[in-house]
Amino acid sequence: xTTATDISGFDNLPEAIPAPSPARPRLLLIATALTSVAxxxxxxxxxxxxxxxxxxxxxxxxxxxxxSTVIPLTQPNMMAITLLLAxxxxxWAVSSIRNDDQGNTNVALGLTLMLGFAYLAQSxxxxxxxxxxxxxxxxxxxxxxxxxxxAHMILVVAAMAFVAGTxxxxxxxxxxxxxxxGLYALxxxxxxxxxxxxxxxxxxxxxx
Amino acid sequence: MALTETRPETxxxxxxxxxxxxxxxxxxxxxxGDHKVIGRLWIGFGALFLLAGLVVGAVGAFExxxxxSFDIVDDGxxxxxxxxxxxxxxxxGGLIPLAIGVATMIVPxxxxxxxxxxxxxxxxxxxxxxxxxxxxxxSYLMNGGPGGGVGDAVQLWTLTQIAVIAALVWGLICxxxxxxxxxxxxxxxxxxxxSSWGFFVYAIGGILMLPLVAAQLMLGYLDVRFGYLPTxxxxxxxxxxxxxLTHAPVVYWLALxxxxxxxxxxxxxxxxxxxxxxxxxxxxxxxxxxxxxxxVLVWNGRGRPxxxxxxxxxxxxxxAVLPILATLALAGEALKRGKPAMRTPLVAGLLSGLxxxxxxxxxxxxxxHPIVSFIETAGDTSIDLPDGFALAGTTFASGIxxxxxxxxxxxxxxxxxxxxxxxxxxxxDGRLGILAALVAALGGVVWAASMVAxxxxxxxxxxxxxxxxxxxxxxxNAAAGAxxxxxxxxxxxxxxxxxxxxxxLGSQAEPFRGLTLxxxxxxxxxxxxxxxxxxxxxxxxxxxxxxxxxxx
Numbered sequence: 001x002t003t004a005t006d007i008s009g010f011d012n013l014p015e016a017i018p019a020p021s022p023a024r025p026r027l028l029l030i031a032t033a034l035t036s037v038a039x040x041x042x043x044x045x046x047x048x049x050x051x052x053x054x055x056x057x058x059x060x061x062x063x064x065x066x067x068s069t070v071i072p073l074t075q076p077n078m079m080a081i082t083l084l085l086a087x088x089x090x091x092w093a094v095s096s097i098r099n100d101d102q103g104n105t106n107v108a109l110g111l112t113l114m115l116g117f118a119y120l121a122q123s124x125x126x127x128x129x130x131x132x133x134x135x136x137x138x139x140x141x142x143x144x145x146x147x148x149x150x151a152h153m154i155l156v157v158a159a160m161a162f163v164a165g166t167x168x169x170x171x172x173x174x175x176x177x178x179x180x181x182g183l184y185a186l187x188x189x190x191x192x193x194x195x196x197x198x199x200x201x202x203x204x205x206x207x208x
Numbered sequence: 209m210a211l212t213e214t215r216p217e218t219x220x221x222x223x224x225x226x227x228x229x230x231x232x233x234x235x236x237x238x239x240x241g242d243h244k245v246i247g248r249l250w251i252g253f254g255a256l257f258l259l260a261g262l263v264v265g266a267v268g269a270f271e272x273x274x275x276x277s278f279d280i281v282d283d284g285x286x287x288x289x290x291x292x293x294x295x296x297x298x299x300x301g302g303l304i305p306l307a308i309g310v311a312t313m314i315v316p317x318x319x320x321x322x323x324x325x326x327x328x329x330x331x332x333x334x335x336x337x338x339x340x341x342x343x344x345x346x347s348y349l350m351n352g353g354p355g356g357g358v359g360d361a362v363q364l365w366t367l368t369q370i371a372v373i374a375a376l377v378w379g380l381i382c383x384x385x386x387x388x389x390x391x392x393x394x395x396x397x398x399x400x401x402x403s404s405w406g407f408f409v410y411a412i413g414g415i416l417m418l419p420l421v422a423a424q425l426m427l428g429y430l431d432v433r434f435g436y437l438p439t440x441x442x443x444x445x446x447x448x449x450x451x452x453l454t455h456a457p458v459v460y461w462l463a464l465x466x467x468x469x470x471x472x473x474x475x476x477x478x479x480x481x482x483x484x485x486x487x488x489x490x491x492x493x494x495x496x497x498x499x500x501x502x503x504v505l506v507w508n509g510r511g512r513p514x515x516x517x518x519x520x521x522x523x524x525x526x527x528a529v530l531p532i533l534a535t536l537a538l539a540g541e542a543l544k545r546g547k548p549a550m551r552t553p554l555v556a557g558l559l560s561g562l563x564x565x566x567x568x569x570x571x572x573x574x575x576x577h578p579i580v581s582f583i584e585t586a587g588d589t590s591i592d593l594p595d596g597f598a599l600a601g602t603t604f605a606s607g608i609x610x611x612x613x614x615x616x617x618x619x620x621x622x623x624x625x626x627x628x629x630x631x632x633x634x635x636x637d638g639r640l641g642i643l644a645a646l647v648a649a650l651g652g653v654v655w656a657a658s659m660v661a662x663x664x665x666x667x668x669x670x671x672x673x674x675x676x677x678x679x680x681x682x683x684x685n686a687a688a689g690a691x692x693x694x695x696x697x698x699x700x701x702x703x704x705x706x707x708x709x710x711x712x713l714g715s716q717a718e719p720f721r722g723l724t725l726x727x728x729x730x731x732x733x734x735x736x737x738x739x740x741x742x743x744x745x746x747x748x749x750x751x752x753x754x755x756x757x758x759x760x
Contacts, residue, residue, distance in 0.1 A: 027325045027389045034381045038415045045423030134434045143430035151426070 032185040036192040076205035086115035109167040116160040241327035247313025258302025262696035265294040269689030311407035317726035320392025322736040325385035337375035344368040354446035366429035384411035394744040406468025409496035424449040456571035461499035466560035466619030473557030476722035478546025495531035552641035556622035567611035596664040604663030607656040614652020633732030634714035644701035655691025723748040
């Protein structure tokens, strides 16, 4: 019977411990950052055109949006809070995985998915109550507004897919305190999603 | 019912045979994660689309050689659609994919990576691009594209262009990520070989600029979808989305990697190291920054004309010449010190650099009018400037594009001949490459000279209204058509250069060796590129590995 002091079973250990394998390059984090930059540039383009077109229409003395259109602030503000909350929850997920607490990580990622879904539901509801016709014969282009809002909704769907992928990889044991890169990348991407929403929120919902 | 978990013995030999039989070629291509195969696919199909664009362009130019009527197309709008297709095929179908292809093939080898970052993703980017470029071309045949008469086809064109751009951006992200995160142990950022550095700067430029084009296209799609662009004439505004990418100095970005390829070719074939490698990398970086900054400066949103009198744009165009000059001068100094063997990569690389320099130098002519206007405004004086210098909106820009296309083709020829043996294990006859580069250079110069002269004559870019043609326009157009035809011939030669070693033709002996890391890999490089993970201690690892330890 092997006792606690019996180390004969470890005779095959090398005398010199080999050097640890080199740190894994942060490819996922780098690619996420570059992808985020590309997405941000696309949004910057859309926002630039939106702001410029809006200014030109207002200069002619016309209203930017048709008279019947109402843009309430309750939903956009709640959407901002929802996304910010999701950002905080992702920080919780990162903190949990750094402590090898997979249970809390899973709960946090699940909660993020739920908050993402809540954002999408609020966006869809807001679209229905705005009563902004997509087609029209005014100088204003509601398509600009819809392009920005829809593009951000697509971005949130992509971020949720990222969360789902990270969730499954965490459950599969890919991430732990030794490898947190995937969750850092996710947190970064979600942060970009929040920043872009705040830009859309100000340009569309606040300035109207 | 009884079930057995072991296969009947009779199946075993068949399974063994199945394992031994290689998968069909198509299956292997579709499932490959080998960056060398993916790069070859980008290059092959990129050259094919470039060829298609040049052929259609040449046909269109010959159509304009007789301005009495439209013979091949029905009317002016159809002619503009054809011109738009040419631009899409050359830029999105040819030049950018060619650069991504060479980068995908070479960058991992140069930086000591076992593969390109996200190899499956890189393959996905290629297949997405291929499919969507095909559909985009088909949408033109369905009367889509800018000025298209069928709304659904126009929408299809905008959507596929967005998808093409997304695929290109993802391909560039894979390249940039490889340079940033997958370098060999010890390889500092400033030790990155010039080609890989050029591709990195190029990738960052694409990541920053192409989404702006996609944003315009997205709005164009919605405008057509919801009836804001109901007529063919109104849909011509969609042409503006790609405008900025084909004007100086942004257009230089399309050929930016040729500077790195030229530098590496010089170092390889002279066998001497650069005296100021960091300055060379810095110059390439500055060149990229000027192109990107210019894109932001001239980017005006939906289809509005570019403001050529923008002071910052003038400065960017003026300054863009300097980094090209600096790069070529510093690399040329190595050329002077060494005893260069005038092999194909060196000749083609030098030609590509000189053509890019020529493009930047010729573009300076376009600055005369804005600068004189500025002086007149500031000094309240009148300067007698010939009308011909008002080049904005003329065919002048097309001439610059011709030189950039020729520079890119020469750069691709240089790259295929420089690293071909590492990829295929075979080297095609160098004379084929030299011929391709010379024909491309000649074609580019003829195209550029005719369109620049036409621009000075005051010929507008849009010749759909034949009544607006200037005197001599027919001759200029015929000459431009001949230039494009020559470039198309060089495209065929480039394709042959890629196809010959792919089918096992060419010399098996490695013709030369360079000083950077990729030359330490076996030739042809195996799936993981290197026999063992390389460790780098200098910018020229292959030189360190020689007997004299880098005494040069």
